[in-house]
Amino acid sequence: MASTKKLRGQVAIVTGADSGIGKAVAIALGAAGAAVIVNHIHGDEAADKVVAEIKSAGGRAYAFHADVSNEQDVQAMFAFTIKKYKTVDILINNAGLQKDAALVDMTLDEWNTVIKTNLTGQFLCAREAAKEFIRRGVVKSRSTAAGKIICMSSVHEVIPWAGHVNYAASKGGVELFMKSIAQELAPHGIRVVSIAPGAIQTPINREAWETPQALNKLLKLIPYNRIGRPEDIGKLAVWLASDEADYITGTTIFIDGGMTLYPGFADNG
Numbered sequence: 428m429a430s431t432k433k434l435r436g437q438v439a440i441v442t443g444a445d446s447g448i449g450k451a452v453a454i455a456l457g458a459a460g461a462a463v464i465v466n467h468i469h470g471d472e473a474a475d476k477v478v479a480e481i482k483s484a485g486g487r488a489y490a491f492h493a494d495v496s497n498e499q500d501v502q503a504m505f506a507f508t509i510k511k512y513k514t515v516d517i518l519i520n521n522a523g524l525q526k527d528a529a530l531v532d533m534t535l536d537e538w539n540t541v542i543k544t545n546l547t548g549q550f551l552c553a554r555e556a557a558k559e560f561i562r563r564g565v566v567k568s569r570s571t572a573a574g575k576i577i578c579m580s581s582v583h584e585v586i587p588w589a590g591h592v593n594y595a596a597s598k599g600g601v602e603l604f605m606k607s608i609a610q611e612l613a614p615h616g617i618r619v620v621s622i623a624p625g626a627i628q629t630p631i632n633r634e635a636w637e638t639p640q641a642l643n644k645l646l647k648l649i650p651y652n653r654i655g656r657p658e659d660i661g662k663l664a665v666w667l668a669s670d671e672a673d674y675i676t677g678t679t680i681f682i683d684g685g686m687t688l689y690p691g692f693a694d695n696g
């Protein structure tokens with residue numbers, strides 16, 4: 428019987444894959460048949476566990492330490508991947524962080540750290556991925572596309588967020604970064620899309636869900652009335668990377684339980 432694995436034989440790099448959404452995406456891609464590079468910046472043990480989980484389900488994976496905001500690190504990660512697996516088919520630009528502060532209290536370091544990780548990191552990784560996708564071109568036995576780049580954005584690419592201006596600016600930047608490179612790379616057969624999650628239960632937003640009071644407050648922003656799970660994003664990433672999504676490029680898929688429906692207007696305005 429032919430394999431039903433959507434990403435069989437493909438190779439994926441997932442940045443920030445030792446935690447939260449990146450971890451779930453790496454595991455889902457591995458289960459869908461892709462060999463996975465589990466990137467991490469400070470989670471050797473956690474990354475090894477993700478690799479072990481992918482392997483125990485019959486998949487292939489390596490952990491790789493790299494800071495996505497460091498050009499040499501990113502180039503080394505792509506060189507390692509190509510050495511191990513000959514090429515790359517899928518980049519999941521997931522690594523990201525928050526350094527929250529009111530505008531008047533925000534330090535330049537807090538601004539720069541968020542922009543260089545969430546935006547410059549996506550540029551550095553996408554550039555290396557695009558070089559390899561263009562070099563290899565379309566190989567029909569792998570995929571109908573020459574490569575796929577999936578950018579982890581956020582509902583905050585459209586929802587302003589007081590107290591998080593560095594983060595919202597980085598995700599707003601990801602929107603036009605994604606669209607501009609999608610336009611540039613489509614003639615090469617490369618698809619570029621963003622995933623914009625709402626509130627997903629991970630360490631990045633622990634304060635928003637760790638007590639019942641905080642979770643109740645958060646749920647007022649989510650018409651579908653549950654917090655998102657990292658696995659919700661894993662399933663979407665597999666589908667977007669697969670040939671089933673072959674005609675999708677240059678757009679953002681929101682996966683947010685309705686957060687961008689502005690629920691405050693349901694009984695107001």
Ligand code: NAI
Pocket residue numbers: 442443444445446447448449466467468469470493494495496521522523524544548579580581582623624625626627628629630631632
């Ligand atoms: P997380 O904190 O669990 O994971 C973030 C990962 O990025 C960690 O593995 C961290 O070590 C890694 N990372 C940070 N800086 C890095 C660097 N310089 N180089 C390599 N890796 C680095 O948080 P979560 O929620 O899984 O976040 C993943 C992505 O999803 C981020 O881009 C975040 O902005 C985005 N997102 C998260 C949402 C949520 O509600 N959890 C909602 C919308 C977007």
Ligand code: BGC
Pocket residue numbers: 525580581582583624625626627631632635
């Ligand atoms: C942030 C989370 C937040 C979610 C919804 C994400 O981009 O990283 O902290 O819970 O957006 O506001």
